[in-house]
Amino acid sequence: MIKLEAKGVDFYYSDFHALKNINMQIESNTVVAFIGPSGCGKSTFLRLFNRMNDLIDGTRLRGQCLVDGKDIYDKNVYVDELRTKVGMVFQKPNPFPKSIYENVAYGLRVNGVKDEKLIAQRIEESLRSAALWDEVKDKLKKSAFELSGGQQQRLCIARALAISPSVLLMDEPASALDPISTAKIEELIYSLKKNYTIVIVTHNMQQAARVSDKTGFFLLGELIEYNDTKKIFLNPDKEATQNYITGRFG
Protein backbone atom coordinates (compact mmCIF):
# COMPACT_ATOMS: atom_id res chain seq x y z
CA MET A 1 0.00 0.00 0.00
CA ILE A 2 1.32 3.43 -0.96
CA LYS A 3 1.57 5.65 2.12
CA LEU A 4 3.31 8.73 0.76
CA GLU A 5 3.46 9.91 -2.80
CA ALA A 6 4.93 12.87 -4.67
CA LYS A 7 3.60 13.66 -8.12
CA GLY A 8 5.53 16.11 -10.28
CA VAL A 9 6.69 18.14 -7.29
CA ASP A 10 8.54 21.40 -7.94
CA PHE A 11 9.42 23.63 -5.03
CA TYR A 12 10.83 27.15 -4.95
CA TYR A 13 12.40 29.32 -2.28
CA SER A 14 11.55 32.63 -3.99
CA ASP A 15 13.48 32.36 -7.28
CA PHE A 16 15.51 29.35 -6.24
CA HIS A 17 14.22 26.15 -7.81
CA ALA A 18 14.92 23.74 -4.92
CA LEU A 19 13.06 20.63 -6.10
CA LYS A 20 12.60 19.69 -9.74
CA ASN A 21 9.82 17.40 -10.86
CA ILE A 22 10.06 14.85 -8.05
CA ASN A 23 7.99 11.71 -8.44
CA MET A 24 8.15 9.11 -5.70
CA GLN A 25 6.03 6.50 -3.99
CA ILE A 26 6.73 5.28 -0.46
CA GLU A 27 5.07 2.11 0.71
CA SER A 28 3.59 1.60 4.18
CA ASN A 29 5.77 0.09 6.90
CA THR A 30 9.01 0.70 5.11
CA VAL A 31 12.02 2.81 5.99
CA VAL A 32 13.16 5.11 3.22
CA ALA A 33 16.43 7.05 3.40
CA PHE A 34 17.18 10.22 1.48
CA ILE A 35 20.84 10.85 0.75
CA GLY A 36 22.69 13.51 -1.17
CA PRO A 37 25.09 16.41 -0.68
CA SER A 38 24.12 19.45 1.39
CA GLY A 39 21.66 21.70 -0.40
CA CYS A 40 20.40 18.98 -2.74
CA GLY A 41 16.79 19.33 -1.54
CA LYS A 42 16.36 16.16 0.52
CA SER A 43 15.31 17.95 3.74
CA THR A 44 13.08 20.32 1.79
CA PHE A 45 11.36 17.34 0.23
CA LEU A 46 11.02 15.57 3.61
CA ARG A 47 9.49 18.67 5.21
CA LEU A 48 6.88 18.94 2.47
CA PHE A 49 5.14 15.89 3.90
CA ASN A 50 4.04 17.61 7.08
CA ARG A 51 3.96 21.08 5.59
CA MET A 52 6.88 22.44 7.58
CA ASN A 53 7.86 24.59 4.60
CA ASP A 54 4.58 26.53 4.90
CA LEU A 55 6.25 28.57 7.63
CA ILE A 56 8.91 29.93 5.27
CA ASP A 57 8.07 33.12 3.37
CA GLY A 58 8.35 33.16 -0.40
CA THR A 59 8.07 29.42 -0.93
CA ARG A 60 6.01 27.97 -3.75
CA LEU A 61 4.94 24.40 -4.48
CA ARG A 62 3.79 22.87 -7.73
CA GLY A 63 2.62 19.28 -8.02
CA GLN A 64 1.04 17.05 -5.40
CA CYS A 65 2.13 15.53 -2.09
CA LEU A 66 -0.20 12.76 -1.02
CA VAL A 67 -0.57 10.94 2.29
CA ASP A 68 -2.83 7.90 2.11
CA GLY A 69 -3.85 9.05 -1.37
CA LYS A 70 -5.01 12.51 -0.23
CA ASP A 71 -3.35 15.73 -1.34
CA ILE A 72 -2.09 17.30 1.89
CA TYR A 73 -1.93 20.75 0.27
CA ASP A 74 -5.64 20.67 -0.48
CA LYS A 75 -7.58 23.62 0.99
CA ASN A 76 -9.68 21.28 3.11
CA VAL A 77 -6.71 19.79 4.94
CA TYR A 78 -6.00 21.10 8.44
CA VAL A 79 -2.28 21.25 9.12
CA ASP A 80 -2.70 20.35 12.80
CA GLU A 81 -4.63 17.26 11.86
CA LEU A 82 -2.04 16.33 9.23
CA ARG A 83 0.72 16.57 11.85
CA THR A 84 -1.03 14.08 14.10
CA LYS A 85 -0.65 11.62 11.23
CA VAL A 86 2.83 12.67 10.16
CA GLY A 87 5.26 13.18 13.02
CA MET A 88 8.65 14.80 12.74
CA VAL A 89 11.99 14.38 14.51
CA PHE A 90 14.71 16.94 13.95
CA GLN A 91 18.48 16.89 13.80
CA LYS A 92 19.00 18.36 17.26
CA PRO A 93 16.88 17.05 20.13
CA ASN A 94 14.40 19.79 21.01
CA PRO A 95 12.58 18.81 24.20
CA PHE A 96 10.26 21.40 25.71
CA PRO A 97 11.32 23.04 29.01
CA LYS A 98 9.01 20.71 30.88
CA SER A 99 9.21 17.38 32.65
CA ILE A 100 9.82 14.15 30.75
CA TYR A 101 6.20 13.25 31.42
CA GLU A 102 4.79 16.54 30.16
CA ASN A 103 6.93 16.47 27.05
CA VAL A 104 5.29 13.25 25.92
CA ALA A 105 1.87 14.34 27.17
CA TYR A 106 2.06 17.64 25.27
CA GLY A 107 0.75 16.42 21.91
CA LEU A 108 -2.12 14.58 23.56
CA ARG A 109 -3.13 17.62 25.63
CA VAL A 110 -3.08 20.05 22.69
CA ASN A 111 -5.20 17.58 20.78
CA GLY A 112 -7.82 17.73 23.54
CA VAL A 113 -7.17 14.51 25.47
CA LYS A 114 -8.13 15.09 29.08
CA ASP A 115 -8.33 11.58 30.51
CA GLU A 116 -5.22 11.44 32.74
CA LYS A 117 -5.35 7.66 32.91
CA LEU A 118 -5.28 7.43 29.11
CA ILE A 119 -2.50 10.02 28.96
CA ALA A 120 -0.41 8.04 31.47
CA GLN A 121 -0.97 4.87 29.48
CA ARG A 122 0.04 6.51 26.16
CA ILE A 123 3.13 8.01 27.80
CA GLU A 124 4.29 4.61 28.97
CA GLU A 125 3.56 3.03 25.58
CA SER A 126 5.36 5.80 23.71
CA LEU A 127 8.39 5.73 25.97
CA ARG A 128 8.55 1.95 25.63
CA SER A 129 8.29 2.20 21.83
CA ALA A 130 11.09 4.76 21.88
CA ALA A 131 13.22 2.36 23.98
CA LEU A 132 13.44 4.95 26.77
CA TRP A 133 10.99 3.68 29.40
CA ASP A 134 13.46 1.61 31.42
CA GLU A 135 15.85 4.56 31.65
CA VAL A 136 13.30 7.19 32.74
CA LYS A 137 10.43 5.37 34.46
CA ASP A 138 11.68 6.45 37.89
CA LYS A 139 12.20 10.11 37.00
CA LEU A 140 9.25 11.04 34.83
CA LYS A 141 8.72 14.31 36.70
CA LYS A 142 12.33 15.43 36.23
CA SER A 143 13.18 18.05 33.61
CA ALA A 144 13.76 16.70 30.11
CA PHE A 145 16.97 18.72 30.04
CA GLU A 146 18.49 16.36 32.61
CA LEU A 147 18.59 13.62 29.99
CA SER A 148 21.62 12.96 27.77
CA GLY A 149 21.53 14.01 24.11
CA GLY A 150 20.68 10.49 22.96
CA GLN A 151 17.93 10.17 25.58
CA GLN A 152 16.55 13.60 24.63
CA GLN A 153 16.35 12.51 20.99
CA ARG A 154 14.49 9.33 21.97
CA LEU A 155 12.21 11.47 24.14
CA CYS A 156 11.42 13.57 21.05
CA ILE A 157 10.63 10.36 19.17
CA ALA A 158 8.37 9.27 22.05
CA ARG A 159 6.69 12.67 21.92
CA ALA A 160 6.06 12.19 18.22
CA LEU A 161 4.75 8.65 18.77
CA ALA A 162 2.36 9.67 21.59
CA ILE A 163 -0.21 11.09 19.20
CA SER A 164 -0.21 7.82 17.18
CA PRO A 165 1.03 9.03 13.82
CA SER A 166 1.37 6.57 10.97
CA VAL A 167 4.38 8.32 9.41
CA LEU A 168 7.60 9.50 11.06
CA LEU A 169 9.82 11.97 9.25
CA MET A 170 13.36 12.13 10.62
CA ASP A 171 15.77 14.83 9.55
CA GLU A 172 19.28 13.58 10.41
CA PRO A 173 18.04 12.22 13.76
CA ALA A 174 21.39 10.82 14.87
CA SER A 175 23.87 13.30 13.45
CA ALA A 176 24.38 15.04 16.81
CA LEU A 177 24.68 11.79 18.78
CA ASP A 178 27.54 9.53 19.86
CA PRO A 179 27.87 6.02 18.34
CA ILE A 180 26.04 4.27 21.20
CA SER A 181 23.06 6.64 21.06
CA THR A 182 23.15 6.41 17.25
CA ALA A 183 22.98 2.62 17.45
CA LYS A 184 19.95 2.90 19.78
CA ILE A 185 18.17 5.27 17.39
CA GLU A 186 18.92 2.96 14.45
CA GLU A 187 17.66 -0.06 16.39
CA LEU A 188 14.57 1.95 17.25
CA ILE A 189 13.94 2.85 13.59
CA TYR A 190 14.20 -0.82 12.71
CA SER A 191 11.70 -1.85 15.40
CA LEU A 192 9.26 0.99 14.63
CA LYS A 193 8.98 -0.13 11.00
CA LYS A 194 6.35 -2.70 12.04
CA ASN A 195 3.88 0.05 12.89
CA TYR A 196 5.08 3.17 11.10
CA THR A 197 6.29 4.38 7.74
CA ILE A 198 9.61 6.11 8.31
CA VAL A 199 11.46 8.55 6.09
CA ILE A 200 14.92 9.54 7.20
CA VAL A 201 17.34 12.13 5.85
CA THR A 202 20.92 11.23 6.59
CA HIS A 203 24.43 12.21 5.59
CA ASN A 204 25.73 8.96 6.99
CA MET A 205 25.89 6.58 4.07
CA GLN A 206 26.33 3.52 6.25
CA GLN A 207 23.34 4.55 8.34
CA ALA A 208 21.19 4.70 5.21
CA ALA A 209 22.50 1.26 4.23
CA ARG A 210 21.87 -0.17 7.70
CA VAL A 211 18.37 1.07 8.43
CA SER A 212 16.51 1.60 5.16
CA ASP A 213 14.62 -0.61 2.75
CA LYS A 214 14.78 1.93 -0.04
CA THR A 215 17.08 4.84 -0.72
CA GLY A 216 16.59 7.99 -2.75
CA PHE A 217 19.61 9.91 -3.99
CA PHE A 218 19.08 13.65 -4.54
CA LEU A 219 21.37 15.99 -6.42
CA LEU A 220 20.79 19.66 -7.22
CA GLY A 221 17.08 19.39 -6.54
CA GLU A 222 16.56 16.28 -8.66
CA LEU A 223 15.78 12.76 -7.53
CA ILE A 224 18.56 10.99 -9.41
CA GLU A 225 17.81 7.45 -8.32
CA TYR A 226 15.28 5.77 -6.05
CA ASN A 227 15.67 2.07 -5.57
CA ASP A 228 16.10 -0.80 -3.09
CA THR A 229 18.89 0.08 -0.67
CA LYS A 230 20.74 -3.15 -1.49
CA LYS A 231 20.71 -2.25 -5.17
CA ILE A 232 21.84 1.34 -4.50
CA PHE A 233 24.79 0.21 -2.38
CA LEU A 234 25.91 -2.73 -4.49
CA ASN A 235 25.11 -1.72 -8.04
CA PRO A 236 23.42 1.66 -8.52
CA ASP A 237 21.97 2.36 -11.94
CA LYS A 238 23.25 5.91 -12.20
CA GLU A 239 26.89 6.92 -12.35
CA ALA A 240 26.18 10.03 -10.24
CA THR A 241 24.84 7.80 -7.43
CA GLN A 242 27.90 5.59 -7.59
CA ASN A 243 30.24 8.59 -7.53
CA TYR A 244 28.45 10.01 -4.49
CA ILE A 245 28.26 6.86 -2.38
CA THR A 246 31.85 5.86 -3.15
CA GLY A 247 33.09 9.35 -2.23
CA ARG A 248 34.17 10.27 -5.77
CA PHE A 249 31.60 13.02 -6.05
CA GLY A 250 32.81 16.46 -7.03
Place this chain on the structure above:
Amino acid sequence: MKHLEDELLALRDEVLNMWDLVYSQLEKAKSALLENNKELAYEVISREKRVNAFELMIDSDCENYIALYSPVAIDLRLVLSLLKINSMLERIGDFAEGIARFAIDTNNPRYENLIKDIQVEKLFDAVLEMLQDARTALENEDTKDAGRLFSQDDMVDDLYKQSLVKIAEFIKENPDCALDCIYLAILDRKLERIGDYCNNIVEEIVFYIDAKVMKHCGLKK
Protein backbone atom coordinates in the same frame (compact mmCIF):
# COMPACT_ATOMS: atom_id res chain seq x y z
CA MET B 1 38.22 10.55 -2.09
CA LYS B 2 41.59 10.37 -3.73
CA HIS B 3 43.42 8.44 -1.03
CA LEU B 4 40.72 5.75 -0.92
CA GLU B 5 41.06 5.30 -4.68
CA ASP B 6 44.83 5.10 -4.30
CA GLU B 7 44.48 2.41 -1.61
CA LEU B 8 42.14 0.43 -3.83
CA LEU B 9 44.47 0.70 -6.81
CA ALA B 10 47.37 -0.42 -4.63
CA LEU B 11 45.31 -3.45 -3.57
CA ARG B 12 44.54 -4.30 -7.18
CA ASP B 13 48.23 -3.90 -8.10
CA GLU B 14 49.18 -6.32 -5.31
CA VAL B 15 46.87 -8.91 -6.85
CA LEU B 16 48.31 -8.25 -10.32
CA ASN B 17 51.83 -8.74 -8.92
CA MET B 18 50.76 -12.03 -7.34
CA TRP B 19 49.22 -12.94 -10.68
CA ASP B 20 52.59 -12.42 -12.41
CA LEU B 21 54.29 -14.62 -9.86
CA VAL B 22 51.72 -17.40 -10.22
CA TYR B 23 51.93 -17.19 -14.03
CA SER B 24 55.70 -17.48 -13.84
CA GLN B 25 55.38 -20.46 -11.45
CA LEU B 26 53.08 -22.26 -13.86
CA GLU B 27 55.26 -21.47 -16.86
CA LYS B 28 58.33 -22.79 -15.03
CA ALA B 29 56.45 -25.90 -13.89
CA LYS B 30 55.60 -26.54 -17.55
CA SER B 31 59.25 -26.18 -18.62
CA ALA B 32 60.41 -28.31 -15.68
CA LEU B 33 58.06 -31.12 -16.73
CA LEU B 34 58.40 -30.99 -20.50
CA GLU B 35 62.15 -30.32 -20.56
CA ASN B 36 62.86 -32.58 -17.60
CA ASN B 37 64.53 -29.64 -15.83
CA LYS B 38 64.62 -30.62 -12.16
CA GLU B 39 66.50 -27.49 -11.10
CA LEU B 40 63.63 -25.38 -12.39
CA ALA B 41 61.19 -27.67 -10.58
CA TYR B 42 63.02 -27.04 -7.28
CA GLU B 43 62.87 -23.30 -7.96
CA VAL B 44 59.07 -23.52 -8.35
CA ILE B 45 58.77 -25.40 -5.06
CA SER B 46 60.93 -22.88 -3.25
CA ARG B 47 59.02 -19.87 -4.65
CA GLU B 48 55.66 -21.32 -3.60
CA LYS B 49 56.27 -19.71 -0.18
CA ARG B 50 56.17 -16.30 -1.88
CA VAL B 51 52.78 -17.11 -3.39
CA ASN B 52 51.48 -18.04 0.08
CA ALA B 53 52.91 -14.84 1.56
CA PHE B 54 51.15 -12.82 -1.15
CA GLU B 55 47.87 -14.53 -0.31
CA LEU B 56 48.15 -13.66 3.40
CA MET B 57 49.12 -10.07 2.67
CA ILE B 58 46.26 -9.51 0.21
CA ASP B 59 43.73 -11.15 2.55
CA SER B 60 44.84 -8.86 5.33
CA ASP B 61 44.80 -5.75 3.12
CA CYS B 62 41.29 -6.56 1.87
CA GLU B 63 40.09 -7.03 5.46
CA ASN B 64 41.64 -3.71 6.43
CA TYR B 65 40.09 -1.91 3.47
CA ILE B 66 36.62 -3.20 4.33
CA ALA B 67 37.03 -2.44 8.04
CA LEU B 68 38.44 1.05 7.56
CA TYR B 69 36.67 2.37 4.49
CA SER B 70 33.33 0.48 4.33
CA PRO B 71 33.37 0.32 0.52
CA VAL B 72 30.10 0.23 -1.43
CA ALA B 73 28.97 -0.32 -5.02
CA ILE B 74 31.83 -0.83 -7.50
CA ASP B 75 34.47 -0.47 -4.75
CA LEU B 76 32.84 -3.19 -2.67
CA ARG B 77 32.54 -5.43 -5.71
CA LEU B 78 36.23 -4.94 -6.48
CA VAL B 79 37.37 -5.82 -2.95
CA LEU B 80 35.12 -8.90 -2.82
CA SER B 81 36.37 -10.01 -6.23
CA LEU B 82 40.01 -9.45 -5.29
CA LEU B 83 39.55 -11.55 -2.14
CA LYS B 84 38.21 -14.46 -4.17
CA ILE B 85 40.71 -14.05 -7.02
CA ASN B 86 43.50 -14.02 -4.42
CA SER B 87 42.36 -17.36 -3.07
CA MET B 88 42.07 -18.88 -6.55
CA LEU B 89 45.52 -17.64 -7.60
CA GLU B 90 46.95 -19.27 -4.50
CA ARG B 91 45.32 -22.57 -5.47
CA ILE B 92 46.80 -22.26 -8.97
CA GLY B 93 50.17 -21.67 -7.29
CA ASP B 94 49.65 -24.91 -5.31
CA PHE B 95 48.95 -26.77 -8.55
CA ALA B 96 52.14 -25.38 -10.11
CA GLU B 97 54.06 -26.67 -7.10
CA GLY B 98 52.37 -30.08 -7.43
CA ILE B 99 53.34 -30.25 -11.10
CA ALA B 100 56.93 -29.32 -10.19
CA ARG B 101 57.03 -32.17 -7.63
CA PHE B 102 55.70 -34.53 -10.29
CA ALA B 103 58.47 -33.32 -12.66
CA ILE B 104 61.06 -34.19 -10.01
CA ASP B 105 59.65 -37.67 -9.36
CA THR B 106 59.09 -38.75 -12.96
CA ASN B 107 61.92 -40.64 -14.72
CA ASN B 108 60.29 -43.15 -17.01
CA PRO B 109 61.21 -42.52 -20.69
CA ARG B 110 58.01 -44.25 -21.85
CA TYR B 111 56.24 -41.52 -20.00
CA GLU B 112 57.66 -38.78 -22.23
CA ASN B 113 55.89 -40.23 -25.25
CA LEU B 114 52.63 -40.48 -23.35
CA ILE B 115 52.97 -36.85 -22.19
CA LYS B 116 53.30 -35.86 -25.85
CA ASP B 117 50.46 -38.12 -26.86
CA ILE B 118 47.98 -36.67 -24.40
CA GLN B 119 48.92 -33.10 -25.43
CA VAL B 120 50.05 -31.92 -22.02
CA GLU B 121 51.90 -29.01 -23.67
CA LYS B 122 48.71 -27.90 -25.41
CA LEU B 123 46.82 -28.05 -22.11
CA PHE B 124 49.55 -25.99 -20.43
CA ASP B 125 49.51 -23.40 -23.22
CA ALA B 126 45.73 -23.13 -23.07
CA VAL B 127 45.60 -22.53 -19.31
CA LEU B 128 48.56 -20.14 -19.40
CA GLU B 129 46.79 -18.13 -22.09
CA MET B 130 43.58 -18.12 -20.03
CA LEU B 131 45.48 -16.93 -16.97
CA GLN B 132 47.11 -14.13 -18.95
CA ASP B 133 43.88 -13.07 -20.65
CA ALA B 134 42.05 -12.96 -17.32
CA ARG B 135 44.81 -10.75 -15.92
CA THR B 136 44.49 -8.41 -18.90
CA ALA B 137 40.71 -8.25 -18.36
CA LEU B 138 41.21 -7.10 -14.76
CA GLU B 139 44.02 -4.68 -15.58
CA ASN B 140 42.08 -3.05 -18.43
CA GLU B 141 38.72 -3.43 -16.65
CA ASP B 142 37.36 -4.89 -19.85
CA THR B 143 35.10 -7.95 -20.01
CA LYS B 144 34.44 -8.07 -23.74
CA ASP B 145 36.65 -11.19 -24.11
CA ALA B 146 34.95 -13.03 -21.24
CA GLY B 147 32.94 -15.20 -23.62
CA ARG B 148 36.10 -16.31 -25.44
CA LEU B 149 37.72 -17.23 -22.11
CA PHE B 150 34.72 -19.32 -21.11
CA SER B 151 34.90 -21.22 -24.45
CA GLN B 152 38.61 -21.79 -23.93
CA ASP B 153 37.77 -23.57 -20.69
CA ASP B 154 35.46 -25.86 -22.66
CA MET B 155 38.39 -26.67 -24.94
CA VAL B 156 40.56 -27.47 -21.88
CA ASP B 157 37.81 -29.76 -20.56
CA ASP B 158 37.67 -31.61 -23.91
CA LEU B 159 41.45 -32.05 -24.01
CA TYR B 160 41.33 -33.42 -20.47
CA LYS B 161 38.63 -35.94 -21.32
CA GLN B 162 40.52 -37.10 -24.42
CA SER B 163 43.72 -37.47 -22.39
CA LEU B 164 41.98 -39.71 -19.84
CA VAL B 165 40.89 -42.07 -22.65
CA LYS B 166 44.46 -42.24 -23.96
CA ILE B 167 45.87 -42.84 -20.48
CA ALA B 168 43.37 -45.67 -19.93
CA GLU B 169 44.43 -47.25 -23.24
CA PHE B 170 48.09 -46.92 -22.28
CA ILE B 171 47.43 -48.66 -18.95
CA LYS B 172 45.74 -51.55 -20.77
CA GLU B 173 48.80 -51.99 -23.00
CA ASN B 174 51.34 -51.36 -20.20
CA PRO B 175 49.79 -52.52 -16.94
CA ASP B 176 53.15 -52.26 -15.12
CA CYS B 177 52.98 -48.44 -15.61
CA ALA B 178 49.52 -48.11 -14.07
CA LEU B 179 50.63 -46.20 -10.98
CA ASP B 180 52.72 -43.70 -12.96
CA CYS B 181 49.82 -43.25 -15.36
CA ILE B 182 47.49 -42.46 -12.49
CA TYR B 183 49.91 -39.74 -11.39
CA LEU B 184 49.88 -38.41 -14.94
CA ALA B 185 46.08 -38.37 -14.93
CA ILE B 186 46.24 -36.43 -11.67
CA LEU B 187 48.59 -33.93 -13.30
CA ASP B 188 46.16 -33.55 -16.17
CA ARG B 189 43.39 -33.04 -13.67
CA LYS B 190 45.39 -30.22 -12.06
CA LEU B 191 45.65 -28.46 -15.42
CA GLU B 192 41.94 -28.91 -16.00
CA ARG B 193 41.24 -27.43 -12.55
CA ILE B 194 43.48 -24.45 -13.36
CA GLY B 195 41.23 -23.89 -16.39
CA ASP B 196 38.21 -23.95 -14.04
CA TYR B 197 39.86 -21.45 -11.69
CA CYS B 198 40.63 -19.12 -14.62
CA ASN B 199 36.97 -19.44 -15.57
CA ASN B 200 35.91 -18.55 -12.01
CA ILE B 201 38.34 -15.64 -11.93
CA VAL B 202 36.75 -14.22 -15.08
CA GLU B 203 33.33 -14.61 -13.42
CA GLU B 204 34.63 -12.48 -10.54
CA ILE B 205 35.93 -9.84 -12.94
CA VAL B 206 32.53 -9.72 -14.67
CA PHE B 207 30.91 -9.33 -11.22
CA TYR B 208 33.26 -6.46 -10.40
CA ILE B 209 32.96 -4.59 -13.69
CA ASP B 210 29.45 -5.38 -14.93
CA ALA B 211 27.78 -6.31 -11.59
CA LYS B 212 26.53 -9.53 -13.17
CA VAL B 213 26.59 -12.85 -11.36
CA MET B 214 27.80 -15.46 -13.86
CA LYS B 215 28.17 -18.34 -11.41
CA HIS B 216 26.02 -21.38 -12.03
CA CYS B 217 23.95 -19.49 -14.57
CA GLY B 218 24.76 -21.76 -17.53
CA LEU B 219 24.57 -18.83 -19.92
CA LYS B 220 28.26 -18.34 -20.53
CA LYS B 221 28.30 -19.93 -23.94
